[in-house]
Each structure stands twice: as C-alpha cells, then as structure tokens.
Amino acid sequence: MREFIAGSATFGVVLSLVCYYLGVLLKKKFNSPIMNPLLIGIVLTIIFLLVFKVDYEDYNSSAKYLSWLLTPATVSLAIPLYMELDRLRKNFKAIILSIFVGTVISLAVILVFALIFGFSHSQYVTFLPKSITTAIGMSISEELGGIKAITVAAIIVTGILGNIIGESVLKLCRVTDPIAKGLAMGTSAHAIGTAKAMEMGEVEGAMSSLSIVTAGIITVILANVFAMFI
Amino acid sequence: MKYLKQFGIILLVTCIGELLRFIIPLPIPGSIYGLVLMLALLIGKVLKLEDVKDTAQFLIAIMPVMFIPAAAGLINSWPDLQPILIPALVTTAVSTFIVMAATGIFAQKIMHRSSKEENNHA
Numbered sequence: 001m002r003e004f005i006a007g008s009a010t011f012g013v014v015l016s017l018v019c020y021y022l023g024v025l026l027k028k029k030f031n032s033p034i035m036n037p038l039l040i041g042i043v044l045t046i047i048f049l050l051v052f053k054v055d056y057e058d059y060n061s062s063a064k065y066l067s068w069l070l071t072p073a074t075v076s077l078a079i080p081l082y083m084e085l086d087r088l089r090k091n092f093k094a095i096i097l098s099i100f101v102g103t104v105i106s107l108a109v110i111l112v113f114a115l116i117f118g119f120s121h122s123q124y125v126t127f128l129p130k131s132i133t134t135a136i137g138m139s140i141s142e143e144l145g146g147i148k149a150i151t152v153a154a155i156i157v158t159g160i161l162g163n164i165i166g167e168s169v170l171k172l173c174r175v176t177d178p179i180a181k182g183l184a185m186g187t188s189a190h191a192i193g194t195a196k197a198m199e200m201g202e203v204e205g206a207m208s209s210l211s212i213v214t215a216g217i218i219t220v221i222l223a224n225v226f227a228m229f230i
Numbered sequence: 231m232k233y234l235k236q237f238g239i240i241l242l243v244t245c246i247g248e249l250l251r252f253i254i255p256l257p258i259p260g261s262i263y264g265l266v267l268m269l270a271l272l273i274g275k276v277l278k279l280e281d282v283k284d285t286a287q288f289l290i291a292i293m294p295v296m297f298i299p300a301a302a303g304l305i306n307s308w309p310d311l312q313p314i315l316i317p318a319l320v321t322t323a324v325s326t327f328i329v330m331a332a333t334g335i336f337a338q339k340i341m342h343r344s345s346k347e348e349n350n351h352a
Contacts, residue, residue, distance in 0.1 A: 016298040038294045042301040049305060056305045063299035069289065070296045072237075072244045074261035076286035078268035082279070094340045102333030109325040117317035123310075127321055131329055134297045139259030149303035150311050154318065156301065158326045169327060175334035177341050184334030188326055213265070220262050 005058045012063025019044035033163045036192065039156055074135040081213045087206055095183065099211050102187035103218045106131045107226045114230055122146055124230040128223045130154040133190040136216035144227045155190070162189020163196045182207025187215045236285035239277065243268045 005011050023040030049059055088095060107128060114124040126146035129137035134155045141151035162185065170181050178201055185197035186208030194212060198205030247264025254263075271277040304311065311318065 012299065016295055016302075020295045020298060038297060038301075041295070041298050042304075045298055045302045046305055049302065056303060059302065060299055063302070066296045067299045070293070071248075071261045071264070072240045073289040073293045073296060074259075075240060075244045075247060075264035075268050076282070076289045078265045078272065079279070079283055079286040080290065082269055082272045085273070091341065094337070098333060098337035098340060101336050102329055105332045106325060106329040109328050110321060113317070113321040113325065117314070117321070119314070119317070123314060127318070130322060131326065135293065136259070136262065138297075138300060139261055143257040143259055147307050147310050148300055149307040150318070152297055152301040153304055153311075154322050156297075157319075157322050161323060161326050162330060165327065166330065169330050170334050173331045173335050175338050177338045179341055180334050180337035183337045184330045187333045188330035193330075217262065217266070220258055224257055 001052075002054075002058060005054055006061055008062050009065075010062055012059045012061065013066050015048060015059065016041065016045055016063055016066055019048065033160060033196070036156070036160050036163075038192075039160060042153075042156070070135055070138075074139075077133070077135070077213050077216075080209055084206055084210045088210055091179065095179070095207070095210070096214065098180070098183045099187050099214045100218055102183070102211075103131075103215050103222060106188070107219070107222055111226060111229055119230065121227075121230050125223070125227050126150050127154055128226060129219055130158050131188055131190065132216040132219045133212045136213075136220065140220055140223050144223065156192070159189045159192025162193035166193060166196045167200070178203040179207050183211050186211025190215075233285055236282050239282050240268075240285060240289070243271070 020037055020041035022044055023035070023037030026040055027035040027037050048054070049056060110124070110127050110130065114127070119127075122145055125144035126141055128144070128146070129140040129151060132155070134152055137155050138148055138152055142148050166185055166189065170184060175181055175184060181200060182197050182204035185193040185204065189196075190212050194205065194208040197208035244261070244264045247262070247267060248260035250263040250267075251258065251260035268277075268282070272279065
C-alpha cells in the first residue's frame with residue numbers, strides 16, 4: 001500500500017479533493033461558519049494520514065501537484081483586482097490608507113504578542129502574515145524563514161474567526177459605512193472574511209475582495225521591515 | 231485553444247515573476263511579481279481581460295483545495311506548534327479582533343471626512 005501511495009501521481013490530489021468535497025457537503029448541511037470546507041478538508045486529510053499511517057512525504061509526492069498550481073493561481077488574483085479597479089479609483093486615497101493602516105496595526109499587534117510570549121524569529125515571522133490571503137501569506141512565511149504549515153493554519157483560523165465575529169465586532173464599534181465594513185473584513189480576515197462581507201452587501205463584498213490582494217501586497221513589503229525587529 | 235492560450239499567458243507571466251524573483255535580491259515571492267506584472271499588463275492594455283479571465287477565475291475558484299497539502303504538513307510541524315499552541319491561539323484571535331475593529335473605525339472616519347470635503351467643494 002505504501003509503495004502504491006508513494007508511487008501514485010494522483011493519490012494525494014484525489015484524497016485532498018475528496019476531503020474538501022466532504023467539507024462542502026457538511027457546509028451545505030449545517031451552514032455554520034465553523035463548517036468551513038477548507039478547514040474540514042485539512043482536518044479530514046490529516047485524520048486519514050494518521051489513521052492509515054501514511055507518511056506525509058508519500059502523500060505529498062502526488063499532492064504537491066496541487067501546490068504547484070498555487071503560483072499561477074496567485075498571479076490570477078490580478079484579474080478580480082483589475083475588475084474592481086474602478087471602485088478603487090473613486091475613493092483611492094481613503095481606501096489605500098485604510099488598508100495600509102489596518103496592515104500596519106496587524107503587523108504591530110503580532111510584534112507585541114511575539115515580544116510578550118518570547119517568540120523566536122522563526123515563530124514570529126510564521127504569524128506575521130496571518131491576516132492576509134493564504135497564497136501570499138504562505139510565501140511570505142517561507143521567504144522570511146517561518147514554518148509554512150503553521151502559517152497556513154493561523155491564516156485559516158483567522159479567516160474563520162473573522163467570518164464568525166465580523167458582524168458583532170463591526171456593530172460593537174459602530175461601523176456602519178458599507179465601504180468601511182468591507183475594508184475591515186477583507187483586511188482582517190481575507191477571503192473567508194470576504195464571504196461574510198458578500199452576505200452583508202454588494203459594496204461590502206467588493207471592498208473586501210479588493211482588500212485581500214491590496215493588504216497582501218502591502219504586507220509583502222512591510223513584513224520584510226517588521227521581520228527585522230525580532 | 232482558448233484555455234490553452236489563457237493558461238499559457240498566465241504561466242508565462244508567472245514564469246517572468248519567478249525570473250524577477252531570481253534577479254532581484256529581495257525576499258518577495260515570485261507570485262507577487264507575477265501578480266503586479268499581470269495587473270500592469272491589463273491596465274496598460276497589453277492584455278485584454280478576455281485573454282486570461284476564464285482560466286484565472288477557474289484557478290481562483292479551485293484555489294482553496296491547493297492549500298490542503300501545505301496545511302496537512304502540520305503533521306510534521308506539530309512538534310513546532312505544540313509548545314506555543316496557547317500563545318499562537320491568543321495571538322491569532324486577539325489580533326484578528328483588533329485589526330478588524332481598527333480598520334473599520336479608521337476607514338469610516340476617513341470616508342466621512344472625504345465625503346464632507348466633497349460636499350464643501352460643491
């Protein structure tokens with residue numbers, strides 16, 4: 001069996017797809033933000049590997065082809081950004097400034113916690129890109145010497161949490177402006193937060209998806225600066 | 231032919247992004263160079279939206295699945311995560327809350343100010 005999995009060109013891809021699909025089914029059935037298909041897909045994949053004692057390396061010998069698609073998919077994020085460009089132009093300064101401020105606060109808060117908990121450099125940079133989209137956050141963590149798998153986990157937990165608490169937090173802070181709501185969701189909780197922003201309204205959704213890539217790009221630059229602090 | 235062309239263009243831009251990553255000595259992922267280059271090509275009308283749109287949207291739609299292999303790597307990274315599990319959760323949760331609240335409040339203040347200015351001009 002082990003030889004089959006290690007030699008297969010598709011096993012890891014099929015396993016990941018099936019686990020993700022089960023997540024989609026559960027999401028449909030229970031319609032709760034905890035039922036995030038990606039979260040369930042990851043948990044089920046890990047459970048499968050543990051239960052059947054499959055080495056991660058053997059699984060990844062074929063699953064890596066899924067990861068291979070990530071770079072062109074990240075480049076493709078330029079397309080939705082381009083399609084939202086008109087909205088961006090209208091309030092250009094206010095939008096960019098808000099996302100910039102949100103990103104700086106995100107990095108600064110992580111720095112403070114890293115100092116409080118005494119994180120090592122590697123642990124610190126693992127969490128630096130936790131509020132941005134997985135595709136960009138993962139590569140930042142890798143470039144700066146973080147632990148990629150933990151970054152991905154932190155990013156997904158952030159997204160799900162943002163999705164769940166979003167409406168209450170914005171209400172609590174008396175944020176009612178649809179543009180501000182969208183920017184807050186996208187800057188703090190990337191794509192999973194954007195799913196919630198889209199439920200709030202069209203402007204919220206568009207602003208949130210705009211924030212995903214913009215916050216990602218700003219973080220690429222600023223994370224390199226912040227990485228020098230620990 | 232349409233999908234081949236679109237995928238070809240996306241891969242070409244991705245490849246140039248990797249080349250830039252190779253040449254420029256900065257810790258910036260190649261995918262980001264590719265993303266910015268793709269945006270520039272679209273804005274500069276070198277590429278039309280139709281040249282890449284369908285394949286790009288397909289890739290973005292299936293993107294969540296692409297994170298599973300990396301995240302399943304937690305199996306190997308567990309010894310690194312376990313000793314900092316509680317600090318990691320606290321950092322993740324509290325920062326999410328603060329960033330969301332701060333961004334929302336700041337954006338709302340600044341939007342109000344800019345719309346007031348517009349009214350004053352009018």
